Amino acid sequence: MEKDVSRGPWIAGLLLVASLGATDSSAGPGGLDGARRLVVTVVGENADGDEVAFGAGVAFAIRGPMVYLATADHVVRQRRGQPATLKVGFREIPERMFPADLVETLAPRLDLAFLRLDLTGSRVPASVLPDPATDGRWTAARDLDRGHPVYPVGHPQGSNWFVPSQPARLHEVGAIEIGFEFPCGTGHSGGALFDDAWRLIGLIIKKSNDFVCTALDFQAVEAELRKRRYPLDLEHEAAVRDVSSRLGPSQGTGPRITTQPFSNRAGSAIPDLANRSAAAVRDALSGLAGVELVAGGKAAYRLGGTVTSYRVDRREFEGYGVKTVTDTYHLVVELELQDLETSSLLLSKALTAKAKAIYSNNSAPAQPADRSAQLLEKLTSEAARELEHALGR
Secondary structure, three states, X not given: OOEOXXXXXXXXXXXXXXXXXXXXXXXXXXXXXXXHHHEEEEEXXXXXXXXEEXXXXXXXXXXXXXXEEEEOHHHHOEOOEOOOEEEEEEOOEEEEEEEEEEEEEOOOOOOOEEEEEXXXXXXXXXXXXXXXXXXXXXXXXXXXXXXXEEEEEEOXXXXXXXXXXXXXXXXXXXXXXXXXXXXXXXXXXXXXXXXXXXXXXXEEEXXXXXXXEEXXXXXXXXXXXXXXXXXXXXXXXXXXXXXXXXXXXXOOOOOEEEEOOOEEOOOOOOOOHHHHHHHHHHHHHHXXXXXXXXXXXXOOEEEEEEEEEEEEXXXXXXXXXXXXXXXXXXXXXXXXXXXXXXXXXXXXXXEEEEEEEEEXXXXXXXXXXXXXXXXXXXXXXXXXXXXXXXXXX
């Protein structure tokens, strides 16, 4: 019999710190820290203030004071009825809970619901909120093999933001669900399932038996978000490099592409930013299965680019006993991929890479540090996704 993994009675304020053990906190765009920030607590109370629901959720977008979350539908609509009040807690300030609205539920077709928080007037600094644009990426679970290491993140039995010291293992990937071998606990529902590079692959929805839990494939969640025109800041990181490594080297049957030098209109002081951006995009091309980088006379396609913007926004906050400085980095590169035979453009798009550095207790440098290497790594991932789509790979 299938069991949900939402939580029963919960002792408010009980926080147990998970042992991180063998997990690699440096892997992935936001690493383990970013992955945990994306996950929130979700609590439901009835009209009398009694807790009737408990679980997790995943932040997928922020628009001004609005924070958008996905969770399992059964977390916010228990058998005892829909909670009168929903509240959400964040990793960096777990002692505070914020009211949330249930915007939409997709049950019974999918065990999925979308929540929204309005933090207007809350005086909460952006540095303590999840930032989906910089804290994580998502990828398709179908590109991972059976037995691949994965990490569920949730709040089992009140152990908030628990990460197992040893990975779970991917069991199977279905059309819209992912099975993984792990003894999920009550409180995992609505939490996140990450691969070993801390890329989001699923939303935990149930405990199928004592050995296997089930997550809703995030690719299915992303499709529903797009269909309903919700904002989505979590970027897709195509697993094309993993695929190409399994396919082996190119046999010369794919598209032949030549690249032009990139120009720089950003006026940035970062040295050689145009050439480094071009190299990052070439890395993306070389990771696509079958693509050949060739000299101009042998090419069927030509790729060029322009660095149009590089900036750093610095924000300072002091309150709630903390003082923080947040530097947010933005790199914008416009790419154009042209079919040389027809002179048509296959791709003309501005790609944006973001990174963030947070400092506390007067540890911030007088001037923002150079984070161009991190931005260029993210540019490679974004370019790979767009070029893969444009070339129909």
